[in-house]
Amino acid sequence: MSNGPWQPRGQGPRNPNPWGSGPSGGGGREPPDLEDILRRSQDKLRRVLPGGGPGGEGGGLSKLGAVGIAFLGLLAVVGWMLTGFYTVRPNEMGIERVFGRFAAITAPGLNWNWPYPIGRIDKPTIGVQTIEIGLRSGAGPRGGVRDIREESLMLTGDENIVDVDFSVLWLVDARRPQDFVFNLKSPEATVKAVAESAMREIVGRRDIQPILTGARLEIERAVQDLMQKTLNTYGAGIIVQQVQLMKVDPPAEVIDAFRDVQAARADQERAQNEAQTYANKVIPEARGEASRITQRAEAERERMIADARGEAARFISILDEYQKAPAITRQRLYLESIERIYGGMDKIIIDQGKQQNGVVPLLPLNDLMRRSANGQEKR
Incomplete structure (x- = not known):
């Protein structure tokens, strides 16, 4: 007879019991009864x-x-x-499952749910959590800040590169914590990926100059809104509380050149401001002078128009009088013309044809007239 698998060679017949010999005894041990x-x-x-x-x-x-x-x-x-009793801490919220399905939300304290494998408890933290993109606090030498350039280097809308470090403050939505538990496998990785994607999209829409200077608050709000919209489409059950820009600089390799450009732009703005100040001073003066000349010309035009209208009215009135008495009007015009022509002369003209007998020839009229004029000046 051949030896069985439980019996060494050369030690007798095969034992059908692998735990030892049968009831008759032997070298093996019997199984427990x-x-x-x-x-x-x-x-x-x-x-x-x-x-x-x-x-x-x-x-x-x-x-x-x-x-x-x-x-x-x-x-x-x-x-x-x-074993179904469990404790929820003040900064946590209990999510009860029964046969894998969502059952209820429990408040902090001592609670009970069906034990495993029927029930299960998830306890997400409901406090504010922070995720850093582009840097890691406490990870650098001597506990400093370590820069993660593969996360922070971004392309702007005018095809420049900018180094952006920022942090995101987020928390679980207390109204629907079950979405946070059931819809996200890796919450922190999801929030980090959404934050980096949103920042790259917002930065890619803008030129580098506003990003480096005065558009920080606008960028933070735009990234927060885009992150919240994206997480809501995921049904993540997360509220983005705040986005904070920590550092916005050009890359380290070209930062000196960017500073020179910034200094040149500052000089340009200063020169433009000085020119604008001079323009603000000179232009109002020129406008005032132009207005004064215009007003003077308007006044002169009105005066000349009034004089012309007066002369025309006077001529019309003379014409009317002339038509009524032509001889008298001609005599009057003659006398007025003679008076206007000879009024300033020191000569006396006598019409001898008409007043021949009325004037003494030797009377010194010129001397008398001079004396009369001198007397009036002395007075």
Whole structure:
């Protein structure tokens, strides 16, 4: 007879029992007898439990064993139910599951849910959390800040490169924490990826100059709104509380050249401001002078128009008088013309044809007129 797998070669016939020799004995060990173990356990329970006095070993022993097994099962069930108690901390919120489905939201304190494997508890933190993009605080030498350039270098709308370090403050939406638990596998990685994508999109829409100077607040608000919109489409159950720009600079390799450009632009703005100041001073003066000349010309035009109208009216009135009495009007015009022509002369003209006998020839009229004029000047 050949040796079996449980019997070494050369040591006799094969033993059909792998745990040892059969009832007749041998070198191996017999397997434990389950009936014997159960009988001994029943004997011990009969000694401990009341009503376990001497009696028949048949029905009494069976009943006692059934009661013991039921009691142990009850203890096991009670112990399993007690494992369903759990505690939620003040900065947490309990999410109960039953057979994998969302059941309820529990407040901080002691609560109970069906134990595993029927129930499950998730406890997301509801406090404000911070994610840094482009830098890691406390990760540098001596606990400083380490720059992560693969996250911070971004392309602007005018095809320049800018180094942007920022942080995002976010928290779980207390109204729908189940979305945070069920819809996100890696919440922090998701928030970080959405924040970096939103910042790259907002920076890519703008030129580098506003990004480096006065558009920080606008960029922060735009990134926050875009992040919140994206996370809402994911059903993430996350509220983006704030976006903070920590550093916005050109890359380190060209920062000196950018500073020179900034200085040149500052000089340009200063020169433009000075020119604008001079223009603001000269232009109003020129406008005032032009207005004054215009007003003077308007006044002169009005005067000349009025004089012309007066002369025309006077001529019309003379014409009317002339038409009424032509001879008298001609005589009047003659006299007025002679008076206007000779009014400033020191000569006396006498019409001898008409007033020949009325004037003494030797009368010194010129001297008398001079004396009269001198007397009036002295007065």
